[in-house]
Amino acid sequence: MAASPTAALSAPAAARIEPFFADWSTLDHPGRGRRFCLWHAPALSHPRGCVVQVHALAEEMNKCRRMAALQARALAENGYAVLQFDLFGCGDSDGDFGDSTWTQWIRDVQVATDKAAERWSRDWPQHPVPRPVLWAQRAGALLASAAAADAGLPCDFLFWQPSTSGKLVLQQLLRLKLAAALDGAQAKVLGEALRAGIAAGQTTEIAGYRVSADLARGLEAAVLAPGSTGVGGAALHWLETHSRDPATLLPASLSSLERWRSAGYVVRAEAVSGPPFWSTVEITEAPELVSASLAMLEGRPLPAARADVAALAENAA
Numbered sequence: 001m002a003a004s005p006t007a008a009l010s011a012p013a014a015a016r017i018e019p020f021f022a023d024w025s026t027l028d029h030p031g032r033g034r035r036f037c038l039w040h041a042p043a044l045s046h047p048r049g050c051v052v053q054v055h056a057l058a059e060e061m062n063k064c065r066r067m068a069a070l071q072a073r074a075l076a077e078n079g080y081a082v083l084q085f086d087l088f089g090c091g092d093s094d095g096d097f098g099d100s101t102w103t104q105w106i107r108d109v110q111v112a113t114d115k116a117a118e119r120w121s122r123d124w125p126q127h128p129v130p131r132p133v134l135w136a137q138r139a140g141a142l143l144a145s146a147a148a149a150d151a152g153l154p155c156d157f158l159f160w161q162p163s164t165s166g167k168l169v170l171q172q173l174l175r176l177k178l179a180a181a182l183d184g185a186q187a188k189v190l191g192e193a194l195r196a197g198i199a200a201g202q203t204t205e206i207a208g209y210r211v212s213a214d215l216a217r218g219l220e221a222a223v224l225a226p227g228s229t230g231v232g233g234a235a236l237h238w239l240e241t242h243s244r245d246p247a248t249l250l251p252a253s254l255s256s257l258e259r260w261r262s263a264g265y266v267v268r269a270e271a272v273s274g275p276p277f278w279s280t281v282e283i284t285e286a287p288e289l290v291s292a293s294l295a296m297l298e299g300r301p302l303p304a305a306r307a308d309v310a311a312l313a314e315n316a317a
Helices: 006-009 057-075 102-123 140-151 166-180 182-200 213-221 251-262 287-298 309-314
Strands: 017-025 034-042 049-054 080-085 133-137 156-160 204-206 210-212 235-242 266-275
Touching: 017 049, 017 057, 034 057, 049 057, 049 102, 049 235, 049 251, 057 080, 057 133, 080 102, 102 140, 102 213, 133 140, 133 210, 166 182, 166 204, 166 213, 182 204, 182 213, 204 287, 213 309, 235 251, 235 287, 266 287
Parallel strands: 049 080, 049 133, 133 156, 156 235, 235 266
Antiparallel strands: 017 034, 034 080, 204 210
16 A cells, blocks of 8 residues: 555655855856855655745844744655755855845845756756756745746746735835834834935845845835746745634735736645744744645645654754
């Protein structure tokens, strides 16, 4: 009798985790410095796919670290090669956040897909590199879609609680700055000054992060949309969490999902029960999101996916 999907998840194969710094310089873009990477290599002669993470931005990146580690480990233990990396000026990569630009981050994602392909070819030279899955959290989804569109890169997407509008993301960041104002009048004046500064090319400090005018303008113009038609059955896997039971997709997500369907992508969108871990004060976990992500990539129904999250948490500690 064939093993059930649940049984397969409960007895994952060991995976190798390799941390390294990669030189991000290319012939046409020299001197880009190093990026910190984690390569998760499954213990299989032929892995099931290649996943590249595009992390959330600013403090949301830190809040998502735990969940990203659990998911990367789960993917690798279930047969997927995974590359995690820190964008320029983020985490352990070279550079300062305040010197980051939107264009540079887009290029970072494109180079990361190349690095993942290189690692795949090194570890499994007998197998062609598969179409990558760009796995992005929050505003990282804006970067992932922009990078794929700019490079004409055929890929699948796995989005976690994606931000659909960069303009809204920037507004939320500016509100953090405005929250320190004593009254509404001061907040209005400060808000106008911040936007004037961005328009004039000034760097602004928001919640402990220096945000360059280039980064702010690029983020503000970003919209979550496919850059080209879905080629060869390209897929969009869209997952959200909600504390309400039953969990439902956000109404604002529906119009974005329709754009991807119209572009020819095979779209699957679901909401699962879980906390907003990207914004909670304490680091929290959403176990159902881990198992749901595996189920989506494997084409299984979500109720059948139940990862052994306790074991994953123990291994990732």
